[in-house]
Amino acid sequence: MAAAVRRVLRASRAWSAAPRARAAPGAQTLRLIYTTTAVQKRNVAASGPEKYTEAFIKNQIEEFNLGKRHLANMMGEDPETFTQEDIDKAIAYLFPSGLFEKRARPIMKHPTEIFPKQKAIQWGEDHRPFHFLFYTGKQSFYSLMHEIYGKLLDIQKYEDHLRAQSLLAENRKLINLIGSRWLIKEELEEMLVEKLSDHDYSMCIQLLERLVTLPCCGIEEEYVLKFRRELSIQLKKMVIEPLQYDEQGVAFSTGEGKRKTSRATAVIYDNGSGKITVNGVDYLYYFPVMQDREQLMFPFQFLDRLGIHDMICTVSGGGRSSQAGAIRLASARALCSFITENEVEFMRQAGLLTADPRVRERKKPGQEGARRKFTWKKR
């Protein structure tokens, strides 16, 4: 990372100048692929003085623990080994709710998860603030930057020390960053209990990146990993069934698919000639419309296996188009057993293995349909 990150103290003067919109070359401006709960919660932390006192929170925690033991007793479980999952199951059992919104259902969680984190009162009785950076406005943020920079200087000192003893070449310790990502801005805000701007956030990440490039950063690995989150890889979640063989020794595999309200199962046989039977009827007569037949053709044509496989499928529910879509998904999933990993990845990127999440939207009262409003009359 060639860009020299300005020192925190010097930069604080620069930051008060006109905001620089360009992102420095080393910084990671993460594009949010999927969200965490941090994004959805309101950042109550930075808004105004304490709503809940410390004593109140402590009280709540005691009550929660007691309640947990009572609940365990009620359910006949051991109070010592009663986990949060067991609590959730017990509550769902005792207070069954038909509400669609999951967040509106009854919950029992630890008070730190329910009451948002708040800042304690930051000045004493003589109205003098406790923290030396209080008057910067973002005390925890700047103190964090100080801390990180302090660690960076420590690592450099350690490096110099090793270099003096010429032991640098053997003692390189690097942190493994594969499979994890930096915190996103919302997560950092939640950690610091303070509002940040995009610029502040990018400065923090740049500093961390700079720290990580040093050869001996392994000393502060534990500290740095606090700012990293695990990335779960998409494809590992899909399990590919192995091929099965029937009495004649012909390889076959099954797959299931759904679309809207249709459910389909497909069995694909090897050594075939491209015959497809749907619910006992030839596909030409079950789907007289060419659009549906094109949907059936798509997985085979994509893998260039048009005349090779035979297929027998059953489908129920929905209309003609959704049945065709369900069979398409089922056949794509069944074909996964016949092909290589790379081809499975190609299919996934082509969208053949994703279930279409679109469902019919409900009609709302006061409107004629899901979106259509009644005719507007001026008077």
Add this chain to the structure above:
Amino acid sequence: MEQAHSMTDEGEAGRRALWIMLRSVKGVICQGPKLDSGYFLHASARAWLSAAVNQDVQIPAEKPRTVFRTSESNPANHAEQHEGQHYSIPLQEVKVVFPHGLPCRFQMQMRTFNESCLMVRKPALELLGYLKNTSFAHPAIRYVIYGEKGTGKTMTLCHAVHYCAKQDWLVLHIPDAHLWVKNCRELMQSSYNKERFDQPLEASTWLKNFKTSNDHFLKEIKTQQTYMWSKRESTEKGRPLGEVVEQGLTRVKNASDAVGVVLKELKKQCPLGSFRLLVAVDGINALWGRTTLRKKDKSAVSPEELTLVHNLRKMVVNDWNGGAIVTTLSQTGSLFKPRSAYLPHELLGKEGFDTLDPFIPIQVSNYSQREFESCYQYYLDRKWLQHERASTEEGRKELLFLSNSNPWQMERISAYL
């Protein structure tokens, strides 16, 4: 071509000249679609191979051209080696033999391609084999061609009709019996029999087409009975049948009765042996189904109350000899029958099945691999498939899948490309 053998012993220059000459000759062959590909291809391949053996020049390997046409235009000579190939009927003949028999999509294709090509298929060959071996002393055998929708039943029937026309039989071809039981604009009470109803328009159209196809027979066959059309008009005994047809055409009111007379005369005279009769009916299940026609008091008309249907039913009964009856079942124009019905007992109903029993069923199914390939090559050759991907291997597989080798479906899809 013989020059090739003598010149291959000469030097390099001679060989090169030979190669260029062969190439130009082959170019001529490629441009002539009317030439019989079988003979010339064989000859040029022979010369090519013999030249190639002695030459050092690299010739790119030639893909063997699939033979999808045959020059045998007489159905009598069609045999298994012609299976899957198209044979063309000269347009003049088509006008005479098929004034009203071919499906309308085929007629459009005929007009576009400026030629009419029928594919020789196994059911048709089977049927022709039976027809060739008919014994005219025995009662007329009934053949029922059945199959799923769009597999080529009407085309098989037309193939048989063409054969019989070439063999100089009298062809009684009813193009679509369904047209007689639905959408009739004028329904008149019959003068001959008060119970029945006449259909002047349909009858006169049919008589016109019948006249076109069997003109020469109508002059020879004489009536054996006097027919009174009205107080003043009558046809005497011994007059040629053409006069009855004329009477039907001029006096449209009597057209249905004229049709009945023609059918009766033909049936009576056929066993005498002066001519052979082929009764070809397309969509015979219309005769025993239901009609959509209504009487004046809104009650439904049943098929036997129609003169045309009544007479045709008598024709189809096998109490005469000296010919054959070839019929087709058709769900496409049928009334009140589900789409999936294609078997004889489903479409004919109990009454029809009992009347037609015993019959020889001939099943027509979708194209086989060879036939599909032949159809595909034919469309490519006629430049009907214009899409750039249509001529590739993937395009061929796509067409095969989307149409499932169904001829009707294949034709419809190709029309879009």
